[in-house]
Amino acid sequence: MSDIGFVRTEMLPEQAPPASEVGIIGWMRHNLFDGWFNSALTLLSVYFVYKVLAALVPWILSPTWDAGSLAECREILAGLGREGHYAGACWGVINERWIQLIFGFYPAELYWRPIAAFILLGVALAPVLFSDKVPAKLLVFSALYPFIFPWLLWGGTIWGPISALLGFVIGWLVYSAVDKAMSNLVGIIAGTLAAVIWWLVLSGYFVGAMDTIAAIGIEPVESRKFGGFMLSITIGVVAIACSLPLGIVLALGRQSDLMIVKYLCVGFIEFIRGVPLITLLFVASTLLNIFLPPGTDFDIILRVLIMVTLFASAYMAEVIRGGLAALPRGQYEGADSLGLNYWQSQRLIIMPQALKISIPGIVSTFIGVFKDTTLVSIIGLLDPLGLSNAIRADANWNGIVWELYGFIALLFFAFCFGMSRYSMYLERKLHTGHR
Amino acid sequence: MTTLTDPPKEQFRLSMLLYDTRYRSATIQVIALIGFMLLAAWIISNTMQNLAALGKPVEFGFFAEPASYDINQRLIDYTSRDTHLRAAFVGLLNTLVVAVLGCVTATILGVVIGVARLSHNWIVARIMTVYVEMFRNVPVLLWIVFIMAILIETLPAPRAFRGENPEASMMLGDTVAITNRGVYIPEPLFSNTLGDIHLFGDSSLRFNVSLDLMAILVVLGIGIWVSRWIKRRADRIQEQTGDRPVTWWQRTAVIVVPMAILLYLLGFHLGYPELKGFNFKGGTHLRNSLIALWLALSLYTAAFIAEIVRAGILAIPKGQTEAAAALGLRPRRIMRLVILPQALRVIIPPLISNYLNLTKNSSLAIAVGYMDITGTLGGITMNQTGRELECVLLLMLVYLSISLLISAIMNWYNESVKLKER
Numbered sequence: 001m002s003d004i005g006f007v008r009t010e011m012l013p014e015q016a017p018p019a020s021e022v023g024i025i026g027w028m029r030h031n032l033f034d035g036w037f038n039s040a041l042t043l044l045s046v047y048f049v050y051k052v053l054a055a056l057v058p059w060i061l062s063p064t065w066d067a068g069s070l071a072e073c074r075e076i077l078a079g080l081g082r083e084g085h086y087a088g089a090c091w092g093v094i095n096e097r098w099i100q101l102i103f104g105f106y107p108a109e110l111y112w113r114p115i116a117a118f119i120l121l122g123v124a125l126a127p128v129l130f131s132d133k134v135p136a137k138l139l140v141f142s143a144l145y146p147f148i149f150p151w152l153l154w155g156g157t158i159w160g161p162i163s164a165l166l167g168f169v170i171g172w173l174v175y176s177a178v179d180k181a182m183s184n185l186v187g188i189i190a191g192t193l194a195a196v197i198w199w200l201v202l203s204g205y206f207v208g209a210m211d212t213i214a215a216i217g218i219e220p221v222e223s224r225k226f227g228g229f230m231l232s233i234t235i236g237v238v239a240i241a242c243s244l245p246l247g248i249v250l251a252l253g254r255q256s257d258l259m260i261v262k263y264l265c266v267g268f269i270e271f272i273r274g275v276p277l278i279t280l281l282f283v284a285s286t287l288l289n290i291f292l293p294p295g296t297d298f299d300i301i302l303r304v305l306i307m308v309t310l311f312a313s314a315y316m317a318e319v320i321r322g323g324l325a326a327l328p329r330g331q332y333e334g335a336d337s338l339g340l341n342y343w344q345s346q347r348l349i350i351m352p353q354a355l356k357i358s359i360p361g362i363v364s365t366f367i368g369v370f371k372d373t374t375l376v377s378i379i380g381l382l383d384p385l386g387l388s389n390a391i392r393a394d395a396n397w398n399g400i401v402w403e404l405y406g407f408i409a410l411l412f413f414a415f416c417f418g419m420s421r422y423s424m425y426l427e428r429k430l431h432t433g434h435r
Numbered sequence: 436m437t438t439l440t441d442p443p444k445e446q447f448r449l450s451m452l453l454y455d456t457r458y459r460s461a462t463i464q465v466i467a468l469i470g471f472m473l474l475a476a477w478i479i480s481n482t483m484q485n486l487a488a489l490g491k492p493v494e495f496g497f498f499a500e501p502a503s504y505d506i507n508q509r510l511i512d513y514t515s516r517d518t519h520l521r522a523a524f525v526g527l528l529n530t531l532v533v534a535v536l537g538c539v540t541a542t543i544l545g546v547v548i549g550v551a552r553l554s555h556n557w558i559v560a561r562i563m564t565v566y567v568e569m570f571r572n573v574p575v576l577l578w579i580v581f582i583m584a585i586l587i588e589t590l591p592a593p594r595a596f597r598g599e600n601p602e603a604s605m606m607l608g609d610t611v612a613i614t615n616r617g618v619y620i621p622e623p624l625f626s627n628t629l630g631d632i633h634l635f636g637d638s639s640l641r642f643n644v645s646l647d648l649m650a651i652l653v654v655l656g657i658g659i660w661v662s663r664w665i666k667r668r669a670d671r672i673q674e675q676t677g678d679r680p681v682t683w684w685q686r687t688a689v690i691v692v693p694m695a696i697l698l699y700l701l702g703f704h705l706g707y708p709e710l711k712g713f714n715f716k717g718g719t720h721l722r723n724s725l726i727a728l729w730l731a732l733s734l735y736t737a738a739f740i741a742e743i744v745r746a747g748i749l750a751i752p753k754g755q756t757e758a759a760a761a762l763g764l765r766p767r768r769i770m771r772l773v774i775l776p777q778a779l780r781v782i783i784p785p786l787i788s789n790y791l792n793l794t795k796n797s798s799l800a801i802a803v804g805y806m807d808i809t810g811t812l813g814g815i816t817m818n819q820t821g822r823e824l825e826c827v828l829l830l831m832l833v834y835l836s837i838s839l840l841i842s843a844i845m846n847w848y849n850e851s852v853k854l855k856e857r
Contacts, residue, residue, distance in 0.1 A: 034556075049558075258464050261467045264467065271831075278813075279830050286817075371575070377576070408577060412572065415572075416573070
């Protein structure tokens with residue numbers, strides 16, 4: 001029997017992994033230099049990034065913030081020994097005009113009104129967007145906000161928005177009374193008719209009468225003074241807010257079993273989605289007044305708002321239809337088996353869930369519409385892009401290109417990127433439990 | 436327990452229209468239809484009154500009048516003496532050109548960027564993320580005017596090419612000139628040309644079809660067909676014997692050799708752009724407006740397509756990659772043979788809507804002065820004739836038809852690549 005020479009009695013200590021596999025070197029080996037192809041790509045990318053930064057950073061870092069004209073900018077740069085066309089940016093134009101790029105020609109002493117309107121917009125949206133952190137009672141404010149918003153921006157008598165609100169109240173009262181007395185369908189028709197009659201016929205007298213009794217109001221601001229980002233945000237917000245109810249109606253119509261209603265909705269949605277927004281803006285600028293009774297003439301921003309709302313509602317309808325289709329069939333059947341009628345089941349069971357699923361889609365529709373508001377510059381409204389042309393027409397700033405476009409692009413980027421991150425966060429939050 | 440009884444014979448009462456579900460849906464539809472027709476009638480009667488007051492009855496006679504404006508970038512012959520209809524036709528072709536060019540480049544770029552965004556290479560993936568976010572979150576109109584500004588401001592003027600020591604020089608062996616007035620590329624010319632077929636005589640829709648191009652297409656088509664036949668034959672032999680004959684040179688030859696012979700017979704040569712006087716002459720001139728629009732639309736849409744491609748690839752379960760790797764395929768072949776064909780089914784439907792968006796966004800050409808259908812029919816023609824109603828409605832109709840056509844074609848393609856399931 002042979003002797004066993006050696007038996008180890010304790011474990012060897014763990015060895016550290018080789019230096020090439022851990023730490024920064026290991027990470028680089030795995031993520032940057034893994035094979036010749038990736039190494040070449042990495043080197044190329046580094047070179048590319050270096051080139052871009054080397055061109056952009058010195059241009060951006062140019063001490064021209066206080067310059068009053070392009071010539072002055074050039075002098076400052078020449079004083080630093082930086083010659084040539086792309087020696088540095090001329091930030092003086094942004095310093096002088098950034099307020100204009102944001103507010104357009106809105107009277108300076110009234111800037112608090114759009115600011116307040118947009119802060120209140122945040123308050124009104126909070127219970128919808130962050131439903132888990134904000135008390136639901138704020139929803140009452142959200143419901144009132146659509147009437148506060150135009151009043152703050154356009155000003156004028158307070159009785160206008162109150163009368164618009166009264167229209168909804170009257171419609172609702174008529175609906176509930178008729179609904180009890182006769183049927184749901186008659187109730188809806190009677191309610192809508194009552195509201196429309198109020199808005200078209202009676203509200204004018206009401207506003208006039210109340211104005212003579214108690215003239216409460218703020219200074220009115222004409223539409224043509226709107227401009228810059230304020231205009232873009234106004235168009236985007238109004239279009240999305242108004243298109244939401246329209247979109248819901250269209251989506252329900254498209255899903256419904258009623259053939260004529262369905263085809264009317266499909267026709268409208270596909271027509272709007274098939275034509276570019278610019279043609280609808282042409283309609284707003286040239287045709288809308290022709291379609292309305294002779295003598296009607298309301299201002300271009302309102303017409304643009306109407307057309308952009310119609311445009312957004314078709315896209316909104318498709319988003320909501322997606323939400324409706326994503327609901328399991330059992331939810332519809334469950335609602336039916338409880339004996340709820342169509343509107344009850346929509347209101348209590350289907351819509352709360354479908355809308356929740358579609359919030360990310362609604363946010364991306366909003367991003368799309370917000371970006372598309374730049375198109376109004378083509379029909380002559382002074383959105384940021386339109387203003388940039390106006391600024392360039394100024395003799396002081398003739399020849400400025402990149403600074404203005406860069407500033408506008410940056411603001412759009414900040415808005416849209418922020419919203420898309422929010423929508424991704426929502427998607428993650430809503431995704432739990434679906435898989 | 437089932438008891439079937441005949442429903443009691445009821446007398447039809449008027450109230451059943453409201454309370455009986457059998458009739459109520461009909462009531463709602465009739466009300467909706469009446470409402471719609473009332474609305475339409477109201478709008479039409481308003482329009483008629485307004486137009487009568489303006490003294491502009493609806494008629495399309497203005498299409499036959501001379502347009503008297505110039506279109507600088509065009510595919511077919513056009514002079515300012517031609518009719519408005521001809522101008523609209525030129526514009527329509529311009530729209531289609533930029534849409535097709537844009538869709539092709541956007542797809543190529545988008546697929547490359549989408550795949551690169553998933554790369555293990557950290558820095559490449561980051562650069563692509565920055566690209567996608569940068570382009571997606573800034574309006575396309577801003578990109579169009581921005582790229583137009585880059586082209587005009589940073590490229591050399593034609594006079595920079597003059598003199599003994601020019602500041603700028605032509606590229607690719609003096610064949611391509613990139614100037615701030617556009618890009619001049621060589622144009623294909625034929626010395627023994629077969630001539631053109633003139634379609635539609637002298638009317639506004641006249642259209643010349645080049646027989647040279649037709650001949651080239653026919654020869655190319657036959658070449659590809661023969662090449663595919665060789666491939667099928669090779670497949671058959673491989674199935675029977677297990678050996679695959681080497682066919683790449685045959686397959687290349689059947690396409691290249693007849694094409695070379697045909698081009699030689701037609702006397703094919705390139706017409707190069709040359710600097711004459713203050714500008715370049717000869718060659719094909721791609722104007723800045725076309726290039727800016729094309730680039731901006733492609734880059735913008737590519738960002739969206741990249742996201743679609745990425746989502747499509749991520750939608751394929753990891754098991755597919757692992758199974759393919761277990762079969763011994765290399766990563767690039769896994770992507771080409773296993774992942775992409777499956778991802779394509781997820782990718783195509785949203786891709787269609789992006790093509791539609793690109794086509795619709797091409798209407799922004801008006802911002803840089805590219806004369807597409809919006810620039811001609813909805814722009815100068817509308818402003819010159821004052822026929823807003825006819826022009827805008829016709830413009831919408833054209834875009835609607837293009838949209839429907841694209842979605843029909845792409846849906847047909849989608850059907851053909853869809854997973855055939857029972």
